[in-house]
Amino acid sequence: MGELLLMKGNEAIGEAAIRAGCQAYFAYPITPQNELGEYLARRMPEESRVFLQAESEVAAINMVYGAAGAGARAMTSSSSPGISLKQEGISYIAAAELPCVIVNMVRGGPGLGSIQPAQSDYFQATKGGGHGDYRLIVFGPSTIQELVDLTGLAFELADKYRNPVMILGDGALGQMMEPVEFPAMDEVTLPLKPWATTGMKGRPQNVINSLHLDPEDLDRHNAHLQEKYRAIARQEVRYELENQDADYFLVAYGTTARVARNAMHKAQGEGHRVGLIRPVTLWPFPDAAFAKVLDRARAFLTVEMSAGQMVEDVRLAVNGRAPVHFYGRTGGVIPSQQEIYEALIKIIQGGEKA
Amino acid sequence: MKQLFGPPRALQERPTHYCPGCTHGIIHRLIAEVIDELGVQEKTIGIAPVGCSVFAYDYFNVDMQQAAHGRAPAVATGIKRVLPDRVVFAYQGDGDLASIGAAEIIHAASRGEKITVIFVNNTLYGMTGGQMAPTTLLTQKTTTSPLGRKEGQHGFPLKITEMLALAAGAAYVARVSVHNPTHIARTRKSILEAFKTQIAGRGFSIVEVLSTCPTNWGLSPLESLKWLEENMIPFYPLGVLKAPGGEGMK
Amino acid sequence: MERVVFDEERCKGCELCTAVCPQKIVHMSDRFNSKGYRVATVTDQEMCTSCTLCARTCPDVVISVYR
Numbered sequence: 001m002g003e004l005l006l007m008k009g010n011e012a013i014g015e016a017a018i019r020a021g022c023q024a025y026f027a028y029p030i031t032p033q034n035e036l037g038e039y040l041a042r043r044m045p046e047e048s049r050v051f052l053q054a055e056s057e058v059a060a061i062n063m064v065y066g067a068a069g070a071g072a073r074a075m076t077s078s079s080s081p082g083i084s085l086k087q088e089g090i091s092y093i094a095a096a097e098l099p100c101v102i103v104n105m106v107r108g109g110p111g112l113g114s115i116q117p118a119q120s121d122y123f124q125a126t127k128g129g130g131h132g133d134y135r136l137i138v139f140g141p142s143t144i145q146e147l148v149d150l151t152g153l154a155f156e157l158a159d160k161y162r163n164p165v166m167i168l169g170d171g172a173l174g175q176m177m178e179p180v181e182f183p184a185m186d187e188v189t190l191p192l193k194p195w196a197t198t199g200m201k202g203r204p205q206n207v208i209n210s211l212h213l214d215p216e217d218l219d220r221h222n223a224h225l226q227e228k229y230r231a232i233a234r235q236e237v238r239y240e241l242e243n244q245d246a247d248y249f250l251v252a253y254g255t256t257a258r259v260a261r262n263a264m265h266k267a268q269g270e271g272h273r274v275g276l277i278r279p280v281t282l283w284p285f286p287d288a289a290f291a292k293v294l295d296r297a298r299a300f301l302t303v304e305m306s307a308g309q310m311v312e313d314v315r316l317a318v319n320g321r322a323p324v325h326f327y328g329r330t331g332g333v334i335p336s337q338q339e340i341y342e343a344l345i346k347i348i349q350g351g352e353k354a
Numbered sequence: 355m356k357q358l359f360g361p362p363r364a365l366q367e368r369p370t371h372y373c374p375g376c377t378h379g380i381i382h383r384l385i386a387e388v389i390d391e392l393g394v395q396e397k398t399i400g401i402a403p404v405g406c407s408v409f410a411y412d413y414f415n416v417d418m419q420q421a422a423h424g425r426a427p428a429v430a431t432g433i434k435r436v437l438p439d440r441v442v443f444a445y446q447g448d449g450d451l452a453s454i455g456a457a458e459i460i461h462a463a464s465r466g467e468k469i470t471v472i473f474v475n476n477t478l479y480g481m482t483g484g485q486m487a488p489t490t491l492l493t494q495k496t497t498t499s500p501l502g503r504k505e506g507q508h509g510f511p512l513k514i515t516e517m518l519a520l521a522a523g524a525a526y527v528a529r530v531s532v533h534n535p536t537h538i539a540r541t542r543k544s545i546l547e548a549f550k551t552q553i554a555g556r557g558f559s560i561v562e563v564l565s566t567c568p569t570n571w572g573l574s575p576l577e578s579l580k581w582l583e584e585n586m587i588p589f590y591p592l593g594v595l596k597a598p599g600g601e602g603m604k
Numbered sequence: 605m606e607r608v609v610f611d612e613e614r615c616k617g618c619e620l621c622t623a624v625c626p627q628k629i630v631h632m633s634d635r636f637n638s639k640g641y642r643v644a645t646v647t648d649q650e651m652c653t654s655c656t657l658c659a660r661t662c663p664d665v666v667i668s669v670y671r
Contacts, residue, residue, distance in 0.1 A: 066432025
């Protein structure tokens with residue numbers, strides 16, 4: 001056991017990235033994730049690694065492309081408007097199959113929106129985000145310890161599948177402090193990357209590319225990507241299921257899941273049989289969690305800090321076998337335990353139609 | 355008999371897709387000759403842009419990355435920062451570098467990134483069919499300035515290389531041309547100096563090469579060389595704008 | 605042996621090489637390669653001084669020069 005440290009979410013990601021062997025981090029300031037860049041501005045040089053503040057989010061993600069293509073474990077971070085700017089680069093990175101980690105500490109949108117926590121980038125994160133058929137592996141951590149653990153896993157899976165991984169947090173997770181434990185500094189063995197452009201000493205030319213002008217060639221490349229995504233969907237689904245035998249289920253991720261759990265406890269205290277499905281991977285979405293409870297579940301209530309995004313995946317997973325309700329707040333408002341509890345009780349009492 | 359001149363090793367055997375008389379081929383060969391001369395083929399990483407030279411990874415026989423439109427200096431930065439002992443060059447056209455990639459090139463120069471940029475200026479967007487670029491000359495006709503570029507409507511041509519010479523991080527900045535053998539030799543020398551500047555760790559280096567586009571200019575290859583000499587050079591004067599240890603033409 | 609050797613299949617018939625020869629011996633032939641380009645050539649090899657200007661001007665690495 002290592003020692004427990006009290007750390008802010010944004011800083012904890014930074015330290016976790018260092019422990020995971022992140023060799024290069026490219027920053028651009030945007031609230032509410034600045035502490036991550038500021039932390040790494042200090043820590044990366046201490047470890048003789050690369051910290052660079054880019055001229056824009058666009059440049060930062062393309063620096064990640066270059067560094068990842070050169071074989072380094074690379075990361076960038078931003079918040080919603082900045083992540084929108086990175087989408088072109090993320091599409092190229094996915095197409096060229098470069099491993100990297102992208103942190104999105106989501107804030108309210110659309111547009112410049114607010115600087116308060118939100119979950120309204122779920123569509124963008126899980127459905128591709130940029131142009132073309134591609135997927136990111138998307139994590140929705142709910143505690144600071146989980147931020148740390150999933151940051152390590154993000155680098156590991158990025159390399160394993162040669163795919164970008166997104167950590168979809170929110171402003172609240174980035175700012176809150178909790179005790180965390182980190183893996184030791186020297187625990188990670190970096191994998192060999194024979195495909196990387198490091199100079200062609202002793203081997204033929206390597207090329208990092210996403211251009212496939214021949215239609216058959218691009219069709220084959222896309223088939224290869226889809227096969228990889230199917231493998232990820234088979235092997236990397238992660239979720240938490242509480243009270244599998246319940247009648248009603250709350251569905252929530254990230255910060256919202258913490259409040260939803262409290263609402264569940266309150267309802268349980270009133271004698272209701274309520275459970276919680278908390279997706280940890282937002283893509284691949286944990287359909288399996290729903291399959292486990294569909295035989296007896298009477299209804300689902302999806303709670304999000306959005307106008308209703310993940311609820312669409314919940315409906316696909318439930319596939320009409322039970323009513324799926326939604327409760328959401330936007331703009332930086334975190335749904336309260338009482339609000340969620342009341343929405344749930346309405347459903348239980350039959351007063352609410354899906 | 356001894357071979358005096360043949361294909362450089364850092365160039366692949368594959369023929370290029372460039373139009374007849376397009377000077378991209380000359381510039382590719384000069385870069386490859388410089389890589390050979392410096393003996394750095396096995397430690398060089400090139401970046402291909404978006405534009406006519408997007409397939410540069412098929413022509414250079416070194417490790418290559420293909421970059422998004424205008425982002426080659428950022429990609430080059432990412433590579434060089436994690437592999438500081440390698441030689442990293444970006445190959446960019448004028449639409450790619452001076453328009454959509456203006457921010458990336460200025461900040462790479464300003465940071466003094468130890469990379470080399472070969473900036474091929476043919477005054478328009480070639481790959482997409484000859485549209486106006488920031489470098490298009492006044493009165494020059496393109497498909498998006500069909501009556502000729504007018505300052506009031508389209509703005510003025512941009513001398514971005516002069517701007518880059520002002521950047522403190524830029525160590526070697528030159529503008530050259532490939533319109534005749536003398537200037538081809540000078541271009542080779544400039545590219546060599548730019549690579550040497552990088553290898554010596556002196557900072558950012560860029561060589562703007564005035565180039566032709568016979569297809570979109572609607573001229574024969576030989577007429578294009580004459581057009582370059584008579585129209586481009588007066589507006590885009592040749593010379594070394596900045597060099598380590600002193601400025602000006604050497 | 606020839607001093608100037610043209611890899612004719614690579615030639616695109618752009619004629620740039622014909623303009624730079626100090627001996628004026630590089631000219632367009634009557635031959636076409638498989639891509640349909642009329643290829644450049646040197647018939648009077650004895651006149652060649654192996655100055656390499658044609659090869660250095662060629663955009664398509666068609667020409668090798670020997671002495």
